[in-house]
Amino acid sequence: MHESIRPTILVVDDSEFNRALLHKLLSADYNVLTAEDGGQGLAIARNQLPDLIFLDIIMPGLDGFAICQTLKTDNATTDIPIIFITSMDAPQDIQKGFATGAVDYITKPFNGAEVMARTKTHLSLKAAGEDLKQQNAILKKTIEEQELNIALARNILDFISNYPARYIRIGEGFALCFHAFSSPCKTEGGDHLFARKLMPNPNYPRGRTVISLKDQSGHAVNCMLRSIISDLTHNVLLNFQHLSLEKIVSTLNHTLCKTKLFKDDQFFTSITAEIDHNTLLLNFVSCGHPPFFLIRQNVVTGYPQPGGGGNNLPMGIIDQAEFKAGQLQLMPGDKLILYTDGLPEMPLRNEQQILSYYELKDVLTELVHKTPLLPVADLAEQLISHIANLCNEEVSATHNTSNDDITVLGVELENTNDVTEMELLPDDFQDIDDLISFAWTQISQELIRHDYENSDYKIQTALTEAILNAWKHGNKRNCSLPITVRWRFGNDFTLEIIDRGRGFNYRDLPNPTDLDHLLAESGRGIFIIKKLSSYTKWKSSGSHLIITFQKTRMNSHKPPSETNEKFNLWGTMLKH
Structure with a gap:
């Protein structure tokens, strides 16, 4: 982009009214240069190398098409984005404009908001292209040097x-x-x-x-x-x-x-x-x-x-x-x-x-x-x-x-709504043990039909720990509050445990293997679940646990975890 603090825009139009209007519209954010004909526009473009050009088509002498074509064949000006701003709106005119190298086409009478939006977009694209060139230069130098x-x-x-x-x-x-x-x-x-x-x-x-x-x-x-x-x-x-x-x-x-x-x-x-x-x-x-x-x-x-x-x-x-x-x-x-x-x-x-x-x-x-x-x-x-x-x-x-x-x-x-569901309402530890066994009996039969025999001990352990956690830490052993168990088979086996508690901060869980947490009363069950499963995810502030087990496949690559937040260059966190 142009080296000045503010980008520079060149307006080439034989209409004094249009030049003045665009100058007023753009000058609050950009340096604006104007030219009243094609020859003057070419000279300014070559001398000042603006960051963006607004170009009329119908002008005395050189028309906009000829100016655009000339600028695009000059190495010094070929990368300057050109937007035609004209009353010529026939499809063949628009097609010809793009063919000569323009990046955009605005018809008169133009809308000020549209002009500002297109300006911002094409200046951003130009900046991204120049950043890319710099990265290319760095890569080429790296190859040459080592x-x-x-x-x-x-x-x-x-x-x-x-x-x-x-x-x-x-x-x-x-x-x-x-x-x-x-x-x-x-x-x-x-x-x-x-x-x-x-x-x-x-x-x-x-x-x-x-x-x-x-x-x-x-x-x-x-x-x-x-x-x-x-x-x-x-x-x-x-x-x-x-x-x-x-x-x-x-x-x-x-x-x-x-x-x-x-x-x-x-x-x-x-x-x-x-x-x-x-x-x-x-x-x-x-x-x-x-x-x-x-x-x-x-x-x-x-x-x-x-x-x-x-x-x-x-x-x-x-x-x-x-x-x-x-x-x-x-x-x-x-x-x-x-x-x-x-x-x-x-x-x-x-x-x-x-x-x-x-x-x-x-x-x-x-x-x-x-x-x-x-x-x-x-x-x-x-x-x-x-x-x-x-x-x-x-x-x-x-x-x-x-x-x-x-x-x-x-x-x-x-x-993801194609699930089997049951509700558990345990009275005490003995009762919850029996209910876990009942749930496992239902699930294990389906695991065999879907070829998950090699993972059954992991799933059974995770099921047990998740239900116990939901009862003790979620529902606070309240026998009037149910625990919902859901499961489904797709490309993977997904198990959901839902309590009626207030949730917890699942993003800041202590590691029970650390010396400072060896005697902690909580955290071990979740640690075991995460170790045994392929992915874990919480919803509803922590009261809804989703556990996924990926079937062992010969050629499997393990993709990013559902819950482990991974840095994303493009501004969002990758999650399930």
Whole structure:
């Protein structure tokens, strides 16, 4: 951005009235320069290098289109954002304006609030782009001066994007469950993904979740660097809540092309999806990426469909490409399987063939029909294992003998209200013992049917400790207050214990293994529960405990804990 304390804006318009009006509107917050014709505007732009230009189209001499084109071909002025502000509002004029390099288009008579909002947005985008350039320069210098630490690069990428949380709640009664598997064929690969929950805004009153899966070309260290820059830029753009998914992806592509980090033979494919928590509408932009699969009531469908929306060129190839989105209406119980091309290319090394889209769909359909209603986590694991067995490859979270990185992301829209519930009303210790045994008898039978035998002792211990805590510390041994026990099976087993007490500060629990707390009367039960379970979460100020047990799976990665708050670069805490 311009080095002065306040950004500088240039207004080029042959109308003295419009120049005066814009000057009055903008001068309270910005330094404003004006020019009455195209020649004067070019001269000022080249000499002063303003941070933003408002440009009229119809002017004597050079028109706005010619001025914009000239500025965009000059290295000194090419990065200055230009907003056309004109009475020409025909679609072909607007299209021509964007084609010459403008970033926005405001028609006259203009609204002052709109002008100020667009100004703030494009100055912020320009500042983010300049920060990105500085980071690029630092990265390039690091590469030139020393060998980049690959583990550090992975840590930086994780810091930027975070690993997807196991669950993202999207309203009362529904949650998105994520099961991610990633196995690079080298020390680190070019596959990278994130899932980010965005806060509500006027366009998304209940918020939305953005899912991104990218596959960088190549496997060298610079592939990791391109992954870092790609996800860093993507996450920055997500902070501009008024931008559509199409605009975010298009701007991401344009910004990355401008960095010059992608050489002629370097690019990445990607699938970016956005789920509206209110309508469950999924918008997606596929950029040269393999189709993803929707599994609904045991029927497998691929997207984008041939001739349908959402199919685009890979990223980093054409600077000014405009990317288009497709749409899909989700329903409770829907499952999504996203993957990189390493999955269908797994047979290449030993079998010299690549699975076609239809062959991969047939494999998935066979698995779905073999075990109807299979959770997406099990479905993703079985899909990987099935293909690996077909081509005699070894693929796990820590080992990959194939020729390419393999990433599979399973997503399922779970109904969290599909629970079994009972109420316990104990009179004394003996009574509560009997009630715990009764509850365990009901639960253990279902655990066997859902293949949780290996975790039964952990679940039984956690159930016992949670009910005892609810009775002693929540209900204060009041025999008139019930304890509610709920459980459900989805991709994981979830147990809920609800007392009628006033709650407690669950964020500041002492560690009973510390010397100072060895004799404490409370804290041991919760410590045991957290140790035995995959995740724990409290609601209602601590009177509602949710315990989740993730089934042991061969290729499982443990995502961020539901309750352990994790630093998030983008301003929110990752929680269940």
